Amino acid sequence: MPTKPDIPIALDVQDLQVYFKLRGSGLSRLLGKEGGTVKAVDHVSLRLRRGEVLGLVGESGSGKTTLGRAILGLVPATGGAIEHTSGGESVDISKLRGRALREHRTKVQMIFQDPHAALNPAMTIATQVGHPLVIHQKLRGAELRERVVAALESVGLAPAEQFMGKYPSDLSGGQKQRAVIARSIILNPDVLVADEPVSMLDMSVRAKILQLMLDLKHKLGLTYVYITHDLATAKFFCDRVAIMYLGKVVEIGPTDEIFANPRHPYTQALLKAIPDVDPAKQVPRDLPRGEIPDAARPPRGCSFHPRCPLARAECGWEPRDLKALVEEHWTRVPVDEYEHEHAVVGGLRELNTDAKTVLVQPTRGGTVAEIFAMFTKIRDENPDEPLWSGVTRIEQTPDGVAFDFAEPAEIALHPAGSSEVACVRVNAQ
Amino acid sequence: MSDPTIYAQHIRIWYGTPAGPVRAVDDVSFSIQNGEILGLVGESGSGKSTIGRGLLGLLPPGSVMDGELAFKGEDLLALDQKERFKRRGRDLAMIFQEPLTRLNPLMRVSEHFTETLRTHFPKISDAEVEKRSLDVLQVIGIPPSRWKAYPHEFSGGMRQRIMIALALVLRPAFVVADEPTTALDVLVEAQIIRILRDLAEQFDTALLLITHNLGIIAEACDRVAVMYAGKIVEIGDARDVFSDPQHPYTQELLRSTITLTTDGLHSIPGAPPDLIDPPSGCHFHPRCPKAMAHCAVAEPPVRNKRGGKPEPGTTDVACWINQLADVPEDARGPLERGEISVADEA
Ligand SMILES: Nc1ncnc2c1ncn2[C@@H]1O[C@H](COP(=O)(O)OP(=O)(O)O)[C@@H](O)[C@H]1O
Ligand SMILES: Nc1ncnc2c1ncn2[C@@H]1O[C@H](COP(=O)(O)OP(=O)(O)O)[C@@H](O)[C@H]1O
Ligand code: SF4
Ligand SMILES: [Mg+2]
Ligand SMILES: [Mg+2]
Numbered sequence: 001m002p003t004k005p006d007i008p009i010a011l012d013v014q015d016l017q018v019y020f021k022l023r024g025s026g027l028s029r030l031l032g033k034e035g036g037t038v039k040a041v042d043h044v045s046l047r048l049r050r051g052e053v054l055g056l057v058g059e060s061g062s063g064k065t066t067l068g069r070a071i072l073g074l075v076p077a078t079g080g081a082i083e084h085t086s087g088g089e090s091v092d093i094s095k096l097r098g099r100a101l102r103e104h105r106t107k108v109q110m111i112f113q114d115p116h117a118a119l120n121p122a123m124t125i126a127t128q129v130g131h132p133l134v135i136h137q138k139l140r141g142a143e144l145r146e147r148v149v150a151a152l153e154s155v156g157l158a159p160a161e162q163f164m165g166k167y168p169s170d171l172s173g174g175q176k177q178r179a180v181i182a183r184s185i186i187l188n189p190d191v192l193v194a195d196e197p198v199s200m201l202d203m204s205v206r207a208k209i210l211q212l213m214l215d216l217k218h219k220l221g222l223t224y225v226y227i228t229h230d231l232a233t234a235k236f237f238c239d240r241v242a243i244m245y246l247g248k249v250v251e252i253g254p255t256d257e258i259f260a261n262p263r264h265p266y267t268q269a270l271l272k273a274i275p276d277v278d279p280a281k282q283v284p285r286d287l288p289r290g291e292i293p294d295a296a297r298p299p300r301g302c303s304f305h306p307r308c309p310l311a312r313a314e315c316g317w318e319p320r321d322l323k324a325l326v327e328e329h330w331t332r333v334p335v336d337e338y339e340h341e342h343a344v345v346g347g348l349r350e351l352n353t354d355a356k357t358v359l360v361q362p363t364r365g366g367t368v369a370e371i372f373a374m375f376t377k378i379r380d381e382n383p384d385e386p387l388w389s390g391v392t393r394i395e396q397t398p399d400g401v402a403f404d405f406a407e408p409a410e411i412a413l414h415p416a417g418s419s420e421v422a423c424v425r426v427n428a429q
Numbered sequence: 430m431s432d433p434t435i436y437a438q439h440i441r442i443w444y445g446t447p448a449g450p451v452r453a454v455d456d457v458s459f460s461i462q463n464g465e466i467l468g469l470v471g472e473s474g475s476g477k478s479t480i481g482r483g484l485l486g487l488l489p490p491g492s493v494m495d496g497e498l499a500f501k502g503e504d505l506l507a508l509d510q511k512e513r514f515k516r517r518g519r520d521l522a523m524i525f526q527e528p529l530t531r532l533n534p535l536m537r538v539s540e541h542f543t544e545t546l547r548t549h550f551p552k553i554s555d556a557e558v559e560k561r562s563l564d565v566l567q568v569i570g571i572p573p574s575r576w577k578a579y580p581h582e583f584s585g586g587m588r589q590r591i592m593i594a595l596a597l598v599l600r601p602a603f604v605v606a607d608e609p610t611t612a613l614d615v616l617v618e619a620q621i622i623r624i625l626r627d628l629a630e631q632f633d634t635a636l637l638l639i640t641h642n643l644g645i646i647a648e649a650c651d652r653v654a655v656m657y658a659g660k661i662v663e664i665g666d667a668r669d670v671f672s673d674p675q676h677p678y679t680q681e682l683l684r685s686t687i688t689l690t691t692d693g694l695h696s697i698p699g700a701p702p703d704l705i706d707p708p709s710g711c712h713f714h715p716r717c718p719k720a721m722a723h724c725a726v727a728e729p730p731v732r733n734k735r736g737g738k739p740e741p742g743t744t745d746v747a748c749w750i751n752q753l754a755d756v757p758e759d760a761r762g763p764l765e766r767g768e769i770s771v772a773d774e775a
Contacts, residue, residue, distance in 0.1 A: 059614035172700055202472040203641065204685045207696040214694075229614065232687045236694070259689070273619040275644030277671060277688055287619050291584040307616075330572040335563050338573050347574065 009085060010223045011048040011071065011191055016041055016080035016094070018066050022296060036296040040066040042247035043080070048191070053217070053224040055238035055255070057231060057270075061292050062244040064227045068193040070094070071225065072110050073101045084108060086190050106136050109184040113196035115176035119168040125152070126164035129183045136187060151182040154219070156212060174205040178212065185216060193225040198233065210237055231270055235259050243267045246295060246303040253419025263421045265310045290324065300354045301408030302423065308386070314424055316408035317390025319358040323351035325387055329378045344370045356407070361400035371401045432502035433460040434603050434635035435484065440496035442476075442483045449705045453479040455659035456496075458731070460741075461635040463602060466626065468646035468667065469639045470682075471656030472701055477639045480656075481605040484637070485521050486513040500603065519549045522596040524606040531592060532580040538566075538591060539576050545595055565594045568631070569624055586617035593624065600632060607639045622649045643686050647671050655679045658702050658712040665734070665744025675734050675746040677719045711749065714764060723760035724749055 018041040040063045048054050056064045069075045070093075071082055077094035084093050086107050096104055112118040119128055130148040133139040139147065152160035155178040168176055177197060184192060194213065198206040210233065216222060228234050234241055235255060242252040243264060251264040262268045269288045288307035293299055299306055301316015306324060308315065326348060330338045344366030350358060362371055372394075379388055393404035413420040414427045421427065442454035453476045461467045469477045483494050486505070498505045500520060505513065517523075525531050532541065542562035546553050563573045569590045580588055589609060596604055606625060610618040626649050629636045638650055646653050647667060654664040655676065663676040674680045684695045699716040702708050708715055714724040729752065733743035736752045749756050 059616065174700075203643070203687075204472060204682065204697045206687060207685050207694040210687075211694045211696070230687075231615075232689050232691065235689055236687055236691050270615060271689075273615045274689065275619070275622065275642065275648040277643045277647050277683065277686060278690075287623075288616055291586050291617055292614065327572040327574060330574055331567045331570050335560070335567075335573060342574060 007049040007051065009047055009083075010050045010052075011046070011225075012081075012083040012085070013044060013046040013067075013071070014081045014083065016044045016067070016070060016082060017078040018063075018070050018075055019078040038295045039247045039298070040295070041070060044244075044247075044249050045080075046242060046249070046252070048223055048225065050190075050223055051217070051221060052240065053226055053238045055234040055241040056225060056227045056244055057229065057234050057241055058244035059229055059270075059292055061246070061295055063247040064229075064244055065195055067244075068110060068195050068225060068227050071191070071193055072105060072108055074110075084191070102136070106132070106187040107189050108191040108193065109187070109189040111177075111180055111184050111192060111194040111197045114200055115173060115180045116168065116200075118180050119176060121168050123167070124164065125157075125166050125168070125171070125179050129179060129186060132183060132187050147186060148182075151186045152179075154185070154216065155179070155182040157182065172205075173201050174208060177201065177209050181209075181212065181216070185220060185222075188220070190221070191223045191225070193227070195227045196229070197226075199228065199230060206233065213237075231259075231274060243270070246292065246298050248303065248422065249413065250304065250423065251419055251421045252413070253417070257418045261417060261419075263416050263419060263426045264304075264423050265308045265425070266304045269307075269309075289328070297354070302411045305386075310425055311386040311390075312425055313389040313406045314409035315386070315390065316411075317387055317405045318354045318356075319351040319403065319405070320354060321387050321390075322358075322403065323348045325378065325385065326351075326374075329381065341374050344374065357402065357404045359397070359400045359402050368396050368398070368400055372396050375401060432499065434463045434465075434501060435459075435461040435637070436497070436499040436502075437484065438497040440480070440483065440494065440498065442479050442488065442492060442494045444479075444489075445491040445493070446705070450493075451704045452659050452707060453704055454483065454494075455704075455707070457656075457659075457661050459654055459661065459664055461603070461637060463635050464629055464633045465652065466629050466636040466638055466650045468650035468653040469637060469656060470641060470643060470646050470653060472682075473641065474701055474704070475656040476659045476704075477641075477656055478607055481523070481607050481637060481639050484603075485517055485523055485605060486510075487517075487523070515549075518545065518601070519599050520601050521603045522599065522601040522605070524593055524596045524604060524609050526608040526611050532588060534580055537577050537579055538571075541591070541595060542598060545598060549599055562594070562598055565598045566591075568628070569594045569597075570620075586613055586620065589613060589617075589621055590624065593621075593628070597628060597632065597634070601634065603635045603637075605637045605639065608641070609638075610640075610642075610645065618645075625649060643671075643683065644688070655682065658707055659704055660712060660747065661731075662713065662748065663744070663746045666742075669744050675744065675751060676713075676748045677717045677750070678713050681716075681718070711747070715766065717764075719750060720764040720766075721749060721756060721761050722764050723756045725764055726760075 020038045082093040149160040157163045242249045300318045305311045305315035346363040390406045395402045409424045413422045438458045440457045443450040650667045653667045654661045681697045711724045714720045729747045729749045731747045739745040
């Protein structure tokens with residue numbers, strides 16, 4: 001197994017942070033979005049052994065692509081290190097600049113999601129596949145041609161002569177992705193970051209490309225970072241899997257363990273949500289509500305807490321969650337009841353915060369007692385709603401109804417079985 | 430039994446192109462009852478969206494459609510353009526894949542609904558617009574407090590919900606949803622699929638759900654039609670088709686789909702054909718592992734899976750294997766053909 005400790009480590013990502021400062025253009029300010037910071041990769045640590053396939057799995061915006069780009073040095077790291085070991089030598093990719101960085105890129109290559117966008121429509125396949133050789137090794141003529149032919153044939157574009165003079169528009173989606181793969185292996189890299197390499201392809205083509213990637217891995221001794229939002233291909237393809245949510249790894253472990261024994265509620269939810277082809281296997285599903293929140297304003301505590309069906313008091317409850325709860329309640333009550341309640345509490349703008357305490361004030365037409373009654377009613381509708389466990393005080397004051405929220409626990413990866421999980425619930429066990 | 434909401438027989442749709450006519454839909458028949466969800470599945474380019482657009486009269490200029498198409502018993506193809514436009518939205522509606530490109534960023538939710546409702550009911554009052562819209566929005570999980578919000582103030586899933594609500598506010602009897610969840614994350618996709626299923630039931634809508642995702646079909650649909658190269662090769666009860674697929678293409682498609690139980694990769698050799706000049710006989714014969722000599726020369730008619738005439742409620746298949754009695758004995762041997770190389774591959 002590739003996880004054997006005597007196999008050398010190829011890539012060691014340590015406490016990596018990649019933050020983007022949002023300047024907030026004139027337009028976005030106009031639309032009410034201020035500048036802020038997106039912690040696209042937020043203290044992530046990963047290790048890949050030589051020949052291993054590590055899956056980065058998560059919904060869009062979880063930071064998978066940014067992490068992949070950081071490994072290639074395509075985005076600067078805000079903090080942490082990315083140690084790449086090749087031929088007995090280690091370098092910290094995050095510290096490389098200029099020429100050293102360009103040289104490093106011959107050893108670590110990336111395959112992108114959209115093969116169509118990754119290829120230049122005005123260049124022949126042979127020119128594009130050979131391009132890295134021209135840039136990095138100054139190859140020309142017969143030698144260049146020979147290497148291009150070999151690369152094309154190794155990805156199944158054979159006989160190569162049939163493809164060399166073609167343009168991307170002459171190729172099918174699967175053939176384009178093969179050409180992209182040929183270009184990525186032509187410099188003999190040892191790590192390949194494959195960013196959703198099959199998700200734009202038809203089902204019947206996906207298996208072919210994955211098979212090709214497996215063949216190449218064995219033939220060339222490659223190490224893969226396989227980025228995907230598709231758990232099914234990750235399960236088949238990866239040795240280990242890291243589940244990401246809003247810039248953090250929430251669960252990481254051997255693939256078998258993650259799928260047989262998913263521990264993080266987010267992992268469990270993802271697995272439950274996959275539509276199953278087998279109609280006999282469909283189970284009633286309690287799916288998490290809501291969607292991935294704004295990355296510039298991540299939730300307090302555990303980022304998944306607003307959606308988590310198993311959340312507890314110390315998961316990070318905050319006023320914003322209360323607002324979401326009221327709005328959800330408003331999708332269920334008759335419209336006149338909504339109108340009455342809305343007249344009493346207004347737009348709830350005061351709840352748009354992650355403060356530990358908040359005061360909901362009545363509008364000019366409403367009273368504190370009416371607000372209190374509304375929240376009491378909402379609570380009675382579903383007393384088991386996890387949010388209430390995180391509310392430590394609800395009190396009528398002369399100015400409004402005051403809420404205090406519980407202090408969030410420290411959320412970090414801790415061992416659980418042969419995986420590591422970042423969840424207070426799991427870690428308390 | 431009353432007329433089905435949609436009754437489509439021998440529908441053919443061509444696109445005119447400089448290289449010749451593209452036979453995007455080639456003699457396709459099906460019907461959809463009220464409250465029923467028919468899933469339409471197949472690889473890209475098989476003609477799914479063309480069927481959806483054709484049913485709604487949304488084909489681009491230069492395309493031709495013929496066959497028989499009835500909505501609750503009324504011949505739609507006999508209507509003039511103006512009449513068909515009136516039907517669209519009110520009786521027949523479409524939900525698209527990309528909600529953001531379909532919503533006007535400068536218009537509030539309320540304005541979108543006002544525009545939609547006023548197009549069909551010019552005299553409707555503001556209060557009535559609001560009442561009707563909020564009813565649908567609530568069902569779909571959008572709180573009334575967002576009535577005056579702009580599209581950018583919503584998440585992707587919420588915007589798709591708004592699109593669905595906009596399609597449903599006129600209470601159409603028939604809705605086409607073309608890959609409605611393709612741009613969404615799995616958890617949100619699952620929410621939307623559940624909503625569509627609930628809505629078909631609650632509003633008694635007939636729904637044509639177009640997707641390339643077999644899992645979604647299995648979860649959401651009552652019946653499924655499998656398309657290959659412009660033809661429906663198999664149609665029937667979704668459970669029946671998935672548990673006992675008849676057509677070799679359906680079988681291959683199911684086998685090549687990677688699921689949580691996949692432990693080996695399987696793929697269909699070759700690629701879907703060019704629809705300007707599709708293969709003779711059965712369109713699938715060049716890729717079919719079970720093809721017989723006969724398959725390359727004669728087109729298999731649609732029969733129910735026991736070989737008889739298609740009837741309501743049967744699973745119907747277009748494959749010679751299901752009607753071996755009609756295949757001349759000397760043409761039942763395996764089809765001889767050349768190797769399929771990656772060069773011909775998708
Ligand atoms: N160049 C950038 N500038 C600002 N924000 C970015 C940039 N690239 C990515 N982001 C943000 O970082 C987060 C993670 O994005 P990404 O790495 O693309 O996630 P994924 O690949 O998992 O979908 C998102 O919130 C995204 O909007
Ligand atoms: N406007 C058009 N003009 C010419 N050909 C078209 C047009 N739209 C679609 N086609 C062709 O018709 C066939 C069916 O396309 P489509 O209905 O979009 O398939 P699907 O939705 O299953 O992917 C394809 O071969 C496609 O290239
Ligand atoms: S008719 Fe022949 S070629 Fe077509 S699917 Fe059936 S067996 Fe295969
Ligand atoms: Mg990405
Ligand atoms: Mg389509």
